[in-house]
Amino acid sequence: MNQIVNDVNISLSSSEQVSPNFWTDPKFGIPYYFAVKTPEYRIANKNDLDNTPIAASVSGGRVVPTTLSNVATAKQLAVQSVSNHSNMQPVYDVYAGVQDRDLGGAATAIRKVVNEMQRMLGAADRIVICGQIASMDGAFANLSIGLLFAAVFVYALMVVNYQSFIDPLAVILALPGAGGGILLLLFESYDGGAHVASRSTALPIV
DSSP states (O other): OHHHHHHHHHHHHOGGGTSOOEEEOTTTOOEEEOOOOOOGGGOOSHHHHHTOEEEEEEETTEEEEEEHHHHOOOOOOOOOSOOEEETTEEEOOOOOOOOSSOHHHHHHHHHHHHHHHHTTSOTTOOOOOOTHHHHHHHHHHHHHHHHHHHHHHHHHHHHHHHTOSSHHHHHHTTHHHHHHHHHHHHHHHHHHHHHHHHHHHTSOOO
């Protein structure tokens, strides 16, 4: 059984998977993989797979070849083509690409789909959003915590300078308005840059 599996593996995935061999270029000293594999165009259907030659037995010191169909039966089954594992749990990766929109808008749309699909899963199944969205959420969370601590430290410093707990509040309470104005300016500049970019892409190329 082990020999049959190795022969089929060599035919489908090359001998590099079973017994890697190298050929070293004598001129440059660069090693190259030396592998044997059945060309994909020669395994176009199940009949070609059944005719895969294997070394079934040894008789009189010689290997007696046969085909896979003589020692095994192959059946077509619908299985997951890509399967990964996180520790011992099976994991299925679903990739989402972003084009012509910001990452935050894409994250909102993805979370909406995930929340709808999560209600259809079993109790032990769950969907975890990873990648750049998780990095963005972590960055904004850390930034919010940093801004909160910065406001507290600035308030404490102004309390020492003003010798009052009331006067620094007038300065601290102005920060949300200033932050809102900054975000508004950033939004307007981003929107204007988008219009400029769209106009520039419409120019003819000579």
